[in-house]
Amino acid sequence: MKKTLLLSLLFVLLLGTTVSAKVVPTDQDVTLDGQKIELEGYSIDGNNYFKLRDIAAILSGTDVAFGVDYNDSKNSIEITRNKSYTKLPTDLTISQNSEIESKKSSQKVYIDGEVVNYSAYFINGNNYYKLRDLGKTIGFYVDYKEDTKTIVIKSEKVDATDLIEREDVSFKSFAVDTLTNMQEFKIGEKKSISMDDFTSNIKSVVLLSTDERQFSAKVEYDESSNSVKIVPLLFKIKGSLNFTPVIKVEQGEETHFESAQSNLNLSSLTSKIDPSKEHKIVLGYYVGDESPENFRSFSILEFKN
Structure with a gap:
């Protein structure tokens, strides 16, 4: 009986810790350089949230203009300071939907290549951000009268400025356990592979700083620059190392190298081997000159019968 009562109390306490934020349309006026403007915004826990592209649209052509792009390869939003913004037909429109569907947004956001730890909500199909956070990190004036x-x-x-205090760390190298970062497929199972096939199976990579500290890291691929970026898992640590990816195809004693890109056609990659037999496709990089002896493995895809 006591055990049942304790479990019931624990269940009630756990329920009590799950509090959904109240999301309501903001009833406050908004001015830009002294002129009233119409923006669709929401008040959440006493803070005003607005659509990122709407803010980019109203500041387009000003001294604080910024660009907004979506990086499909990283599933992230990328903000570029001091860049012109091209307005979309959906910008600065007011929704006619009386129902509000909202949840916490997990979409990653980068400013000039650096990840930002925003508080954000996904409301009726769009990401909304705290206006003061946008002003602070992008660099434009926000106040409240x-x-x-x-x-x-x-x-x-x-x-x-950043939203949290982060330590700038300089990294000199990284270590990776290639045998751990391996994924197996059946021959014929895939017609193409992507960089995500390589990076999604990364389980072990460590960054080494110039002052000899070690940090567990994660791996991202940037399609726009065709580079693999290794960043610390700890958000409070700021810094990274990049490399240009190279593909090596192995079958027995046969090996050949290909330039890497976001999506790779398997028939093209395996044109110099027998694709019906077991083989490996290795993601790696060159240390120094682009020669086979300078190739270092990073992640492996094995194709077996």
Whole structure:
């Protein structure tokens, strides 16, 4: 009986810790450089959230303009400071949907290549961000006038800062357990492979800093620059190492090298071997000159019968 009562109390306590944020349309006016503008925003736990592209659209052509792009290979949003923004037909539109569907957003956001730890919500199909966070990290003026209950935005540059204090760390090398970072497929199972096939199976990689500290790391692929980026798992540590990926195809004593890209056609990769027999496709990089002896393995895909 006591055990049942304790479990019931624990269940109630656990339920009590799950609190959904109240999301309501903001009723506050918004001005840009003193002029009232119409923006669709939401008030969540006392903070105002707005659509990133709407903010980019109203600041387009000003001294604090910034670009917004979606990186499909990283499933991330990329903000570029001091870049012109091309407005979309869906920008600055007001939803007619009276129902609000919202959840915490897990979409990664980068500013000039650096990841940002935003508080964000996915509302009716769009990502909304805290306006003060956007102003602080991108570098434009945001304030609030209590007497008139007005949100104030200015196309005025401010010093951009991170949302949390992060340590800049310089890295000199990394170590990877290639045998751990291996994935197996049946021959004929796949017609093409992507960089995600290699990076998604990474289980063991460690960064070594110039002051001899070691940090567990994760791996990302940037299609726009065709580079593999190794970054610390700890968000409070800022820094990374990059390499240009190379593909090696192995079958017995036969090996050949190919340039890497986001998506790779298997028939093209295996044109110099017998694709019906067991083989390996290795993601790696060169240390120094582009020669076979300077190739280092990073992740392996094995194709077996």
